[in-house]
Amino acid sequence: MSNTNSLTEHDHPSVLLPLLYESAGHLLSSAGALTGEQLRAASLLPGWTRAHVLVHLARGADSRVRLLTAARGGADLPQYPDESTREEEIRQGALRDADALRMDLETSLSGLLQAIGSHPDEAWDVPVRWLGGGRRPVRGVLWSLLRELEVHHVDLAASYTPADWPAAFTDRELRATVARLREDPAMPPVRISADGGTSDLSTSDRPGPLVRGAAAAILAWLTGRSDGAALTVDPPGALLPRVPAWRR
Template sequence: MVARHDLATDPRLQEELLQARRGTAFFARKLNELADSELDGASLLAGWSRRHVVAHVGYNARAIARLVEWAASSVETPMYASPEARNQEINFGATLSPIALRNLFDHSAVHLSVEWRDLPDANWAHEVRTAQGRTVPASETVWMRTREVWVHAVDLDSGATFNDIPTSVLERLLKDITSAWKIRGTDTGLLIKVNDTAGNGTSLTFGDTTAGEPTIITGPLPAVVEWAAGRGNSGITAAGPGAPTQEMPAAPAWI
């Protein structure tokens, strides 16, 4: 008999599941605000239409659901057969009729939510492997999806901004991005200073804290994350050797 509620009992995981589902609902709202004809329009991602974004988010839910199924059954089920298969899937999805594309998003989101709901408490610690080859506990799938739905809701370019993303999600996202830079060594001489993260005067610092004369990127949390994610540079300032002409330097590659 299937569960009628999440089997997960860890309070932190329960909160993360709620945030992922809220992000899914937010993406759905922004998608529903688009007329069918507007799906053909450009997204904020170079080379991708809104159709590509919707297809990606839909197939991403299915891919993450496969990881949850892996954790439940201990039978290896990779997210994608290959990077090429993933790209082909997205390109195919972008050709679907508007109603089929919308159904892809709706049905895949429900499927993933049910897989999360029915995963036994102990299985959340089971290890799975992401498309990037990282070995992570199944609980990481919740953050993987949270990141996708909130950021890609902005990418739809239908009115959402990084200001709509919850502070807790933005902070974790910035930690992810700057950690990726650090691993690759692309953050050398780059210091990120976030002002007033929650309206309470709290500040955060990321990046290369050892540089003698770093390039300093400063601004409110939503604007800094928008820049770090490669989505824009409004609302932030740059100073130092990397910005000699007061032009905003491009952020290092994230993914």
Template sequence: MTAPSMVPTELLDWWRRGEEQLSMALDRLTEAGFSAPSLLPGWPRAQLLAHVAGNADALVNLLTWARTGVETPMYASAEARDAQIAETAALAPAELRAEVIAATGRLAEAVRTMPEVAWSTQVRTAQGRRVPAAQVPWMRCREAWVHSVDLDAGLLFDDVPENVLAALTDDVFRMWRMRDQEPDVVVIAGDREWGRGPLAVAGPLPAVTAWLTGRSTGQDLKADSALPKLPAWL
């Protein structure tokens, strides 16, 4: 009997498509547009792109850990992470664009060189959670797809594949449950349902995911009463 593959094939496919979407958003930005606000309050596009680049390198660290067995944290510290984002965000637009592309390439190379057995190695996220390296593509997938929308370059949650939207919604509820912060709501999108509670909230899956991830006020949703204030996702 053949053992099941440890390679996270579906997650890798979602990740690759997410990087293509992020690249599309980046290509749409003019140099002058780098200093404009993103859709994340308090985050100019340049700062968000610096975070995207730094996140790629941080995930390379986790794959290096999994491949070599040498503990390699995502970031040396929260302070080091913030300092690196500030430094990268201060680059000229052309240099910042090149750094995002280069960091994405470094991550792609780290994925390409991963031995199959290494995908099962336990690594640690920046929040201290122990996860198999097979979850790293998902960690980048959600960054790529969501931040491609956050860049405010004309891409929307409607442009995200339905299975990725559903996985993002799963991720939101999983994070809330881990922190014992799950709100008392049941969320319905088509034939999919998440959560439990006396308040029912329904709408198209892109609108549901945008609300749950903090990217909308829920104006496109229907509910039995006023929508609650949601806990942070990440």
């Protein structure tokens, strides 16, 4: 997933770390309330149980620690060796019992948050090797982690919904998602009007239907976490366009 091109005051660890700690705390609370049987049940992600989601988040945290380590020491440590290794780690990790899954997630998130908090200010712009081979500044660890925590918390299907997303996350992530979709040839033109605060957005310079609703409901639809039933479309009777799949 793409990252912004500069470390702004809104991206600084002193601003994002409190959000990250809060988001991680909520996720760990939800995970801790799930029984072993519930962890084996389906998540909102096709083909994945809740256990798969938790392992994905744990391994994603570890991968970001590698990126921060690379940025501090100059080592060429990729986020993951390759996609197949990432998928196999998730598959194997999801087979463990509930206590092991929860401890793994808590340990990995704690380690990453500590690494973020101790990362030198001057090293946030160091380019590192993200999954897929692209080199981008390590500052992308910050917002990408918040995105992963918030969106995949919803994927647990454990009472946390898009309506629970923090407003600071929803507003910025809606803008970023629309900007990404503008570059996706599979995304049809759509105009977006979110209730309160967010300026009108569009996925294309071409005309398209106007979709209205709460910012969180629109973001949930654009990221495949909702069928958009809570949204309205203008002209009346028009159907919501099909949205390209959100990469997990």
